[in-house]
Amino acid sequence: MIKLKKLTKQADNKLILRGVDLSIKKGETVAILGPNGAGKSTLLKVLATLIKPTSGQVMINGLELRKNQIMIKKLLGYLPHSSLLYDHYSPLENLVFFGNIYGVKDVEKKARKLVKDVGLSFFLNEPVKNFSRGMIQRIAIARAIIHEPEILLLDEPHTGLDQGAISILNNVILSMKEKGTTTLMVTHDFKQAAEICDRVIIVKNGIIVDDFKVEDRNLRFVTEKYEFQVEGAS
């Protein structure tokens, strides 16, 4: 479903990604961990077709990324650091706007349901400029999934969320997984990674230094692997 071969990305004479090889199967939920500046967001941006790779190959659903950007964009839901929402629009207006871009059917009904799912029905028609960071993040998550993407790319999705919103987000990810969605999630939150992901990738200095399965939501296992690769014997 997602296949990267010898992927590199250079910017300003700096090699940010230094030959990433990766295969992800349909329906996998994968956490991308790594220290600040390791190249995690850059990797997600390449997959989201926002920046072009310098060399190497990216295949998504059998399509070569460079040649099929429009087709691939339709398969993707991307949650970046910034919300991408329009400040002066309400949650309903934002979701209808983005849903229409993707040609979502019954878009208003769907938008209302998603606002309810993320617990903000009371604020359905309020402009998002008055919202807290966590409230904006909830709507941004709804925006990323309104077209029921086959692949979800989430960049630090839990940041700024309270416990209630964390459970909502985790339930959204897990229910999308049940429908066969593949999720890649950049995070510094090991607890959430262990909670919802079945695989962890550790990125350091632009390459993957570890790639392992998580069984039984084993937070300690994830933490020990990370400490070994990032803070330990290297």
Ligand SMILES: Nc1ncnc2c1ncn2[C@@H]1O[C@H](COP(=O)(O)OP(=O)(O)OP(=O)(O)O)[C@@H](O)[C@H]1O
């Ligand atoms: N457009 C760019 N031009 C030059 N350097 C860049 C560019 N984008 C990213 N970088 C650099 O590449 C490195 C990796 O950045 P990236 O945002 O991918 O890291 P990250 O692993 O997501 O870090 P963090 O955990 O801090 O979010 C950083 O040193 C960053 O300054």
